[in-house]
Amino acid sequence: MIYEKKLVEKRLTEAYNKAKIEYFDNNSKYIFFSDCHRGDCTPSDEFAKNQNIFLFALEFYFNNGYTYVEAGDGDELWQHSNFKEIRLAHDEVFSLLKKFYDSNRLIMLYGNHNVYLKYKDFVQKNYYKFYDDYNQEDVELFPGITLYEAVVFKHKSTGQEILTVHGHQGDIMNDRLWRFTVLTVRYFWRYLNSIGFTNPASPVRDSEKIHKIERIYNGWIERNKIMIICGHTHRPYFPKANELPYFNDGSCVRASGIQGIEIEEGKITLINWKISYDSSGDLHIKREILRGPEPIETFDLRNYKTNE
Template sequence: MISEKKLAEKRLTEAYNNAKIEYFDNNSKYIFFSDCHRGDSTPSDEFAKNQNTFLFALEFYFNNGYTYVEAGDGDELWESSNFKAIRLAHDEVYSLLKKFFDSNRLIMLYGNHNIYLKYKNFVKKNYYKFYDDYNQEDVELFPGITPYEAVVFKHKNTGQEILTVHGHQGDRMNDKLWHFTRLTVRYFWRYLHSIGFINPASPVRNAEKIHKIERIYSNWIEMNKIMVICGHTHRPHFPKVEELPYFNDGSCVRASGIQGIEIVDGKIMLIEWSIRYDPSGDLHIRKKILRGPKPIEEFDLRTNKTNIVK
């Protein structure tokens, strides 16, 4: 059997070779979130507690001209195959996502928990439109949307590339064996999950597995000289000095808040939105910069670099 290291190298290279190309420059603005795991409002719906924080943050990014990149596992389709229930549970979220879509500022990737989005018929049936029971008519949601496994962000002037994937590529139980893992989640771990137990196939709260994934991805980065942004492990990561450019945008299901990665003014930063109190006891949603900002060009590993056109 092929090792997970070799499997990840193969899968990441395949994802890179088949990726959508998104050109950007120093005037571009992106916010990357992943691992929302939007559920159906049952006790296992981890996103529900952070929905208001997410809405507040996303409204900020929409009003300030950002493109929203959802880097996989936006919808929890392993625990619930009924997307209608998920959409109804988080109707305001989808209304806001539609505003991004209608403004041509939504890039959606699929991960292991919403891998059904790789199937065009599933996307067409569930995401193009929905039936409004109250008004008894079809309403457009994301007509014609194409979710991707990978997107390569390529700088218009320097040619520097950033590979964005969910991060499950090469994680055998969540990649090649996802059919089996999905069944265990839907019919067993979902119920234990609601009372605090974690599926052992998941890297979440499994430090050994998280570090293994980070090492494997860093090895691919070193071999290919390409920066990577991903999610999957739920562990936010911004490389220290001398570390390889492996970035992880965290998740939207932590009790502390939601983490993400911003690219703006040619710089990258790791951020967190959370609920905080002021001296009077009032609660406010605030953004905190956890790491950065750092110029993206600092993470360009190529030996032959193109100078930025002034």
């Protein structure tokens, strides 16, 4: 436990020091999603069941002027070594993400399941453009895109900072030993997951591991006095009064829908998009607020006292 705490401290501090700085103000709008785990639309693709919800939500955010922040694990590159399979399976998603990119409103981070995106050669080969087999020509996707391990959102007026990372930093099996873990996922757990078994390296269904990650991250937040938005555990979290400002945007693969975090008008909100029905039995995609909105300045640790 002591070693893991020190490792998290080191890795989060490294990520913070190398982070892209994104300045924002109370007119800025952001939507944070993570853990889409886009696959190839086979039974192991957990994202496929929520793809229509995701498309509807993203269309809403694009039309309303939000910047899309994907906080890691967007594409399931542990299971699929060939990105082309993912792009073809979710062509509509990538077409919409391209609209964000072309409008300069796309920020993408890498997590453990798409850690390959920290390598420029891989990004250039797979994400800059692709070959259209039907028209036999190259088509631009995200030309010149840069992927980040971390982004620090810094308020232009107050100087308040929000560190955004995927959340795997310091998780030994998913960070230090990821090359070993990816082999077990690609050639073993991928098939067992499709019939209900869980990879023990994953924190998703292990409440003890989730809570340990949250406690360790809270320790970094308290020592460094910086708010965090992350994913990785798939457990949406919005701190209660007098709790440290650890936020988790959930995931896009839960049966209950897709969770995310919105920042708008200087306020932060935890939301969920899901399919619901009306009295006539018609199905609709609905946005619901889980927690918030709360002013971001409420969570500024420079003036924030906790009970811990």
